[in-house]
Structures are given as C-alpha cells and as structure tokens.
Amino acid sequence: MANASAIVFSGIAPHPPIMVPEVGGEACVAVASSIQAMAELTRRVIQSGAETVVIISPHAPLDARAFVAYNASQLSGDFANFRAPDVEINFPQAEDLLTAISESCAAESYEVLPLGNVPLDHGTLVPLYFLARNGWQGSVVAFGYSFLSNDDHLKFGNCIRAAIENIGRPVAIIASGDLSHRLQPDAPAGFEPNAHQFDDAVVAAIRDNQPAQIVNIDHALRRTAGECGYRSMLVALGAIGTAPVACEVLSYEAPFGVGYLVAQLTNGVATNETRAAETVVDLPQLARRAVETFTRTGTEISVPDGATDLKSMRAACFVSIKTTGGDLRGCVGTIEPVGANLGEELIANAISAATRDPRFRPIEADELDSLRYSVDIISSPEPAKFEDLDPKVYGVIVEDEAGSRRGLLLPDIAGVETARQQVDIAAQKAGISPGAKLKLSRFRVDRFREKLLSDNVSDKL
Numbered sequence: 498m499a500n501a502s503a504i505v506f507s508g509i510a511p512h513p514p515i516m517v518p519e520v521g522g523e524a525c526v527a528v529a530s531s532i533q534a535m536a537e538l539t540r541r542v543i544q545s546g547a548e549t550v551v552i553i554s555p556h557a558p559l560d561a562r563a564f565v566a567y568n569a570s571q572l573s574g575d576f577a578n579f580r581a582p583d584v585e586i587n588f589p590q591a592e593d594l595l596t597a598i599s600e601s602c603a604a605e606s607y608e609v610l611p612l613g614n615v616p617l618d619h620g621t622l623v624p625l626y627f628l629a630r631n632g633w634q635g636s637v638v639a640f641g642y643s644f645l646s647n648d649d650h651l652k653f654g655n656c657i658r659a660a661i662e663n664i665g666r667p668v669a670i671i672a673s674g675d676l677s678h679r680l681q682p683d684a685p686a687g688f689e690p691n692a693h694q695f696d697d698a699v700v701a702a703i704r705d706n707q708p709a710q711i712v713n714i715d716h717a718l719r720r721t722a723g724e725c726g727y728r729s730m731l732v733a734l735g736a737i738g739t740a741p742v743a744c745e746v747l748s749y750e751a752p753f754g755v756g757y758l759v760a761q762l763t764n765g766v767a768t769n770e771t772r773a774a775e776t777v778v779d780l781p782q783l784a785r786r787a788v789e790t791f792t793r794t795g796t797e798i799s800v801p802d803g804a805t806d807l808k809s810m811r812a813a814c815f816v817s818i819k820t821t822g823g824d825l826r827g828c829v830g831t832i833e834p835v836g837a838n839l840g841e842e843l844i845a846n847a848i849s850a851a852t853r854d855p856r857f858r859p860i861e862a863d864e865l866d867s868l869r870y871s872v873d874i875i876s877s878p879e880p881a882k883f884e885d886l887d888p889k890v891y892g893v894i895v896e897d898e899a900g901s902r903r904g905l906l907l908p909d910i911a912g913v914e915t916a917r918q919q920v921d922i923a924a925q926k927a928g929i930s931p932g933a934k935l936k937l938s939r940f941r942v943d944r945f946r947e948k949l950l951s952d953n954v955s956d957k958l
C-alpha cells in the first residue's frame with residue numbers, strides 16, 4: 498500500500514575528496530565545518546529511521562538522454578584516484594527500490610540505464626564515506642543525472658518518490674553536489690565576480706524555508722557559477738514532493754573558491770506506525786538509569802524499545818559522572834565502538850564509569866541522588882599534527898611510538914586552554930614519559946549534559 502510518509506529525510510551534501518581525512522590530510526582543517534556538518538546530517542538521517550539512502554551524484558558516467566544507476570548488488574569504490582587506495586566504501590544495493598524506481602520511470606517514459614559493475618564515483622563516495630564514518634548502516638541506491646531539462650529532473654524525482662511510496666520503507670535522499678567553482682581568483686574553474694550570487698540564492702532559499710525557489714534560479718547565473726550540484730538538488734526537490742519542509746543550513750563555506758553546502762530540506766517524517774513506536778531517549782538519563790539500576794539490583798538494563806536511533810547507530814562514547822558539587826566521580830569510555838549499537842555502548846560505559854574507574858571506589862546506593870551525568874558521543878579519530886589541535890573543539894589521543902600506551906582527553910575542559918596542556922595531560926594519563934615522541938589523533942564530540950551538571954569544573958578526563 499502506498500505510504501505518503503515513506504520519504505523521511507532529504508538533504509544536500511558536498512563531495513570534495515579533500516574532506517576525507519585520509520585524502521585531505523592537513524587541508525581538512527579548512528573544511529572542518531563541512532566535516533562536522535556531515536556528522537550532524539548523518540545523525541539526522543539515523544534519527545529519521547531511514548533504512549535506505551538514495552543518492553544523486555553529478556560525477557557518475559552521465560548519459561545525455563537517460564538517467565543512470567549503479568546496479569551491482571554490492572556498491573563499492575575507493576579513493577585510489579586521490580592517493581588513498583585503502584579507503585574503501587561498500588554498501589549493499591537496495592535492489593527492490595532500484596527496480597521500483599526503474600518501473601516508475603518507465604511508466605513516465607524515462608529510461609534508467611544500468612552502469613554495471615563499475616566503481617562508485619567520488620560524488621557518491623564522499624557522502625557515503627561520512628554516512629559510514631558516523632554510524633549509519635543500511636542499503637543504497639545511487640544515480641547519476643542526465644542532460645535533460647530541469648523539468649525532467651524534477652519529474653525524475655517524482656518517479657523516485659512514487660517508487661518509495663509503493664515499497665513503504667523509510668528512505669533518505671541525499672543530493673550530492675558542490676555549488677559555485679569560481680568564488681576566488683585561484684578557484685579551480687577561474688574567478689567570476691558574480692559567481693557568489695548563485696550560492697547566495699541557494700543558501701537563502703534554504704534559510705527562508707523556501708526550497709522551491711531553487712527551481713527558479715537563472716540558467717545564466719548557474720553557468721557563471723560553474724556549479725555541479727544544481728540538477729542533484731532538482732531531483733531531490735522532485736522527490737520530496739509535498740512532504741513537510743524543515744530546511745536548515747548546517748554549514749556553508751568556500752575555502753578553496755568552491756562553495757560547500759550541507760543542508761537539510763525535509764524533517765524526519767515517519768509513518769504513523771513508526772512515529773507511535775519511536776522513543777526519544779535522553780542520553781544522560783539513560784546513563785543515570787543504567788547506573789542506578791545496576792547499583793541497586795546488580796542487573797543491566799536493555800536499550801529502550803523503539804529507540805531506533807540508538808539501535809541503528811554504532812559509535813564510541815564516554816560517560817562522565819560528577820557530584821552536585823562538581824567533583825568527578827567516574828569517567829569511562831571507548832575510542833572505537835565495541836557494542837552492537839550506541840545504546841549498548843552507552844549502558845556498558847555508564848556501568849563501568851560507576852564501578853570500574855580505577856581512580857575511584859565503586860558508587861554506592863546512598864550516593865545516587867547526588868550525582869549528575871554527561872555523555873560524549875565520539876566521532877572517528879583522524880590523524881593530526883600538533884598545529885591541527887584545538888582543545889576547545891577537538892579531543893586528542895596520544896600514543897607512544899610503539900603504540901603500546903595510549904591516552905585520551907576530551908575537548909572543552911575547563912582549565913585546559915592550550916594544545917600543549919591537552920597533549921601533556923593525555924600523555925601523563927597514558928604513562929608516557931615527558932619528551933617522548935608521540936603520534937597524535939584528534940576527534941570531535943557531541944556532548945549531552947544533565948541541566949545541573951557544572952560547566953566550570955576541570956575534571957581532567
């Protein structure tokens with residue numbers, strides 16, 4: 498049965514390979530906002546309950562008169578063309594949805610050409626890299642657009658929507674594409690002083706919650722900008738149809754003369770059945786319940802039924818416990834995910850923080866009412882040099898040369914003002930001798946605190 502709420506999320510994602518840390522290296526600092534925004538976009542995709550992602554890329558092997566689809570049962574590719582052959586992306590094809598979309602297109606006299614078993618292009622790979630890196634798991638359908646008219650691209654999006662409604666499964670749509678390529682004198686396509694107007698128009702349409710205005714952007718302005726994401730956006734706009742819009746610009750930046758936009762077009766509208774079953778989980782409260790239940794009964798709680806975001810995402814996390822006076826009472830976490838999902842990870846780390854932090858005795862029942870909890874969700878660490886560190890923005894991991902000792906310090910800790918302080922504390926925690934040669938990594942966190950937790954205490958986590 499058709500389900501008009503099957504499309505639960507849609508967004509826009511940039512695709513410069515320089516965003517991938519293994520490719521960009523030090524240059525990733527210049528696109529830090531986009532990298533962080535892709536983590537947030539992934540979080541929203543997961544929260545929406547989307548089991549499949551449809552992605553539209555401008556860099557697939559395009560056909561002038563037809564839309565193209567990667568049709569292998571396993572979609573894969575790597576960054577060998579960008580000096581990172583070991584970074585591989587693999588997702589299963591959502592074969593039922595691809596078939597449904599092809600049939601929906603045929604009914605409207607549009608052709609979907611199969612590409613065969615060819616590797617994914619970077620316009621598809623980069624967004625998928627960040628979805629995978631930030632914990633989304635599911636199946637994928639990947640398309641390239643055509644040289645048909647704007648109206649044809651909107652109608653192709655209509656066909657995608659019709660197919661999604663027919664299969665009745667939650668789906669997210671990601672329009673891959675960069676904006677203007679001509680924003681600075683050293684931009685890759687040369688400089689055009691009016692090119693910024695294209696980016697301004699797209700960003701304004703989204704910030705004003707009027708994404709349909711993108712359809713009316715002048716063709717001459719698009720040509721001036723030298724963009725590569727417009728048709729992807731048209732397909733996404735056609736696909737969301739009458740779904741409620743909840744537009745938000747998560748990030749816009751143009752450090753290399755190219756506009757990189759991460760944005761949300763629709764909110765996570767689920768089916769009535771899904772909406773009724775979902776549970777919105779307060780992460781610090783879940784940590785509290787895990788500790789209080791274990792301390793009082795010796796039993797471990799389960800991840801709440803309906804907590805689809807916690808059950809579908811794998812991520813490392815730290816749980817910190819403090820007294821109401823601000824004294825640290827326990828902190829334990831993981832640098833890489835260990836549990837089957839984030840919910841299990843959080844519960845296990847909360848119990849460990851209460852019972853196995855070697856700096857403190859186990860928490861007892863008479864203390865429970867005077868404790869406060871915070872949870873830090875850890876992004877995947879990336880190699881860094883000392884000058885890449887910022888203790889207010891990034892946490893740090895330090896290792897000795899042999900890799901036998903490793904220490905971690907979370908970001909934004911009161912009293913830790915410099916990268917030198919941050920590295921020294923992390924090295925001291927690991928038992929690494931002063932002056933030893935270190936290997937550094939950095940990471941970001943999403944921090945969730947109970948309201949009464951002091952923000953002004955140096956806990957030296």
